[in-house]
Amino acid sequence: MRISTLGTTLFVAGSLLVSAGCAKHDDPGPATAAKPRTITAVAGCAKGWTDPADLAPDRAPARCDKGAPAPRPLARKRKLVLATGTLAAEYVAPLEVGVQKGEFKKEGLDVQLKVLPTPDALPLLAKGDIDAQWAAPEAAVMNGINGGFDIKWVAGNFSPDPASKSGLWARLKDGETPASVSMKGRKMGTMIGKGSVVTYAMEKALEQHGGGLNSISFQQLGSADVLTALQNGGVDSAWLLDPVWRKVDGDAKYAFLGGQPLGEPLGGVLFGPNLLTKDPDAGVAFLRAYIRTVDTYFVGDYKADKGFTASLAKLLKTDESVLTATPSLRMDWEIRKGTTDRLQKAYREAGVSNGAVLPEDKVVNRSLYAEAVGHTP
Structure with a gap:
């Protein structure tokens, strides 16, 4: 991988x-x-x-x-x-x-x-x-x-690349659309610690969707477990890396909210x-x-x-x-x-x-x- x-x-x-x-x-x-x-x-x-x-x-x-x-x-x-x-x-x-x-x-x-x-x-x-x-x-x-x-x-x-969707994904709740997702109060599954450079990328994505680093909870998981937890309801959002995000891309139950800043x-x-x-x-x-x-x-x-x-x-x-x-x-x-x-x-x-x-x-x-x-x- x-x-x-x-x-x-x-x-x-x-x-x-x-x-x-x-x-x-x-x-x-x-x-x-x-x-x-x-x-x-x-x-x-x-x-x-x-x-x-x-x-x-x-x-x-x-x-x-x-x-x-x-x-x-x-x-x-x-x-x-x-x-x-x-x-x-x-x-x-x-x-x-x-x-x-x-x-x-x-x-x-x-x-x-x-x-x-x-x-x-x-x-x-x-x-x-x-x-x-x-x-x-x-x-x-x-x-x-x-x-x-x-x-x-x-x-x-x-x-x-602009076509990449490595980053923050959320499972849509009833009535939510990708544009209306609120991250406040969500639990994020990630193999990523807060001391990494991805904290900056994560913060930018969260701010665009009503959340912040202090308004969500983190569940640190192994690389093989992040996607599974998102799919089975263990978490309601996740930071998915290449090429894992391809598993949910195109599925109407999930929305990509942002990744590493371009350029x-x-x-x-x-x-x-x-x-x-x-x-x-x-x-x-x-x-x-x-x-x-x-x-x-x-x-x-x-x-x-x-x-x-x-x-x-x-x-x-x-x-x-x-x-x-x-x-x-x-x-x-x-x-x-x-x-x-x-x-x-x-x-x-x-x-x-x-x-x-x-x-x-x-x-x-x-x-x-x-x-x-x-x-x-």
Whole structure:
């Protein structure tokens, strides 16, 4: 089954908060101020940057030409370890394809993808025991940065296709229509914890239907049990992930109320001190390979290429029919302005945020992917 990034690590939210609470114990100390870096234009990347303030749902993601940005091999080869919660999810595919196709090797990087639960990976990233993490700026990350972790969100991952209905579904009551559904007082089945980025998406959907995070009750369930509970009446609403929502799509008893905001990635690459300050050249090289992989293999409806889809299904160890049951993701390495502000607001309303509100520049670093595509901010 293909799993959305919003669902992969959410069931460990409680453990994440525990890990973040230990931040000061593992504090690596303040990072040395980075020297200004020279940015030069990159061939094929004239459209490799969009205004971060553009929040239009139909915004076209930045794209370089196929094969761009071209490799710039490091003078010294580097081995990098990146932690990810899963290797079976479609949103991880650009990393796996990049490794398989040798895009990272072209940069002089030996990238190893290591499956680690987020609560285990986060302190390792902050201490420099691993180099990067494929995750999201969840509450635990914010709490960890507040506690001294030297971690930044340096690149996005994806936003959903407009045709996707991964998100909040409700079972209609007598007399209700999809437009008149009220979520106040409902019980929601979910494998998602309140400390995840999906809290923001969930809050937006609830607000449009007379509810809020504090006006509903949550029943946390295993991934295989959420749909069953919705269908048998154990809960009257649920957060359904890809491709589970296809089981109720078109059934007049259920209504889709909203999912992840269009055009706004909520996760991606996190760097720790190794690639932020100790070896930013390797950090830029990693992002250059990642961006080139997206530009070469994940443009538009990449699932329309049956040969590529077959190889992708094999790489993700999933059935091709499962992979093609949902629309192609909109792979997007950029980070929108204000996303971390909106996330923190949702965390506070959910009661899972500790410490001061972090300004964006304490959480986000766009300069490395800007350098990779030759953009001067």
